[in-house]
Amino acid sequence: MSMSTRVGLPTGRHAHLYALLVLALTFSANAYAQTSEAPPSEQSNQDYLTGSWGGLRPNLMSQGVAFDAAYTVDAFANVRGGAQKHGAYLHNVDITLGVDANELMGWQGASFFGYMLGNYGDALSDYVGDLQGVSNIEAPGAWQLYEAWFQQNLFNDAVSVRMGLYDLNSEFASIETAGLYLGSSHGIGPDFSQSGLNGPSIFPATGFATRLLIQPTASLYAQTVLIEAVPGNGLPGTPRVQFTPGEGWLWASEAGIVPANAPGRKLGAGYWRYTKPFETLDGAGSAVGYGIYAIGEQALYDASREGARGASLYGRVGWASPEVHPIAFAWAAGVAVNGPFRSRPDDQFGLAVATAHQGSQMMEAMRLAGDTPESDEITFEITYSTSILPWIAIQPNIQYVHNPGGVATLNDAFVVGTRLGIAF
Secondary structure, eight states, X not given: OOOOOOOOOOBTHHHHHHHHHHHHHHHHHHHHHHHOOSOOOHHHHOSSTTTTTTTHHHHHHHTTEEEEEEEEEEEEEEEESSSOOEEEEEEEEEEEEEEEHHHHHOOTTEEEEEEEEEEEEOOHHHHHOOSSOSOTTOOOSEEEEEEEEEEEEETTTTEEEXXXXXXXXXXXXXXXXXXXXXXXXXXXXXXXXXXXXXXXXBTTBOEEEEEEEEOSSSSEEEEEEEEESSOTTSSTTOOOOOOOTTSOEEEEEEEEEOOTTSTTOEEEEEEEEESSOEEOTXXXXXXXXXXXXXXXXXXXXXXXXXXXXXXXXXXXXXXXXXXXXXXXXXXXXXXXXEOSBTTBTTOEEEEEEEEEEEOHHHHHHHHHTTOOBOSEEEEEEEEEEEEEETTEEEEEEEEEEESXXXXXXXXXXXXXXXXXXXXX
């Protein structure tokens, strides 16, 4: 069911007022949450808006059944530069059901997972004109079955096999620290996310896969996946389950270290390759698409201590074959400060940068089309995440996009807004 819509938000000079109003309301709500002397209500102490369902939710969890639903809305405005000064609303609904078959029915090592995803709202990137995407929930309007897989663990959980509809980025090129930022390139690098005919099997279009994970020790892991090469219906970014024989496969592998005695640390590297060649960007032939990446994060404090304050760093770098991929090189890095204020130990403050470097063949193709390309698009992001109540969070966000779209004809864009998240 399509729910795509365009929301009439302020344009031109009014976009500045809209953005300032969003930030003012955000900080006012946070200030109220810190200063209110009212006694805590039952609702203010629960983790979900709908509570425990009269005890049903914890009872189901004790039997291995976990149900979660969340609503996320981004209210953003491009207040300067880019393609157009304009505001945008983006909405995202996530409904998940996880089943531990061992707890529920005694099926040792087995689990099931289902995920319904709904997206609707405006196309923010149309106004910014960027390559990387300043909002990681922007997607074509649709409701879809996003993930549906079965997993079997073997040999005391040292080996697991997962099969079904699968989000590659849920396990590959995934870094916990990067989850704070709203820019899409912090979820997975554009060198990988913009590969193939419809991107790999990541938000918002997923495909069927078989994944093997091996953990020989508590700190080492190696995983590989074979997944359909063209998720969705073949149109860029379009979410729809549709497998077409002959489209080929995407193979990806990653190995790394996650020290068991040092929470918050990770170091990994991956390689990916499509089995079916693509037409080269210059149209002169075909070539197989492939790439490599490296990821890492480092906690600067003992993350095992509840309520500990400190910071964590993350970095990612990736390269893709420039003959068939528009983004040949990309890197991103960020720092997340946990508990920046003593009175707000669960808040997070983040600074990050993400870059997308266009390959030589992509730039030549742009010149032939009459554009004036720039090699790099660079996005700087500053954000602050706080919870008014355990089940509602707000996150003001500012992003500055240098060379949006990788073209010289667009001025640098300045984007401001906030994210609201509600756990049901």
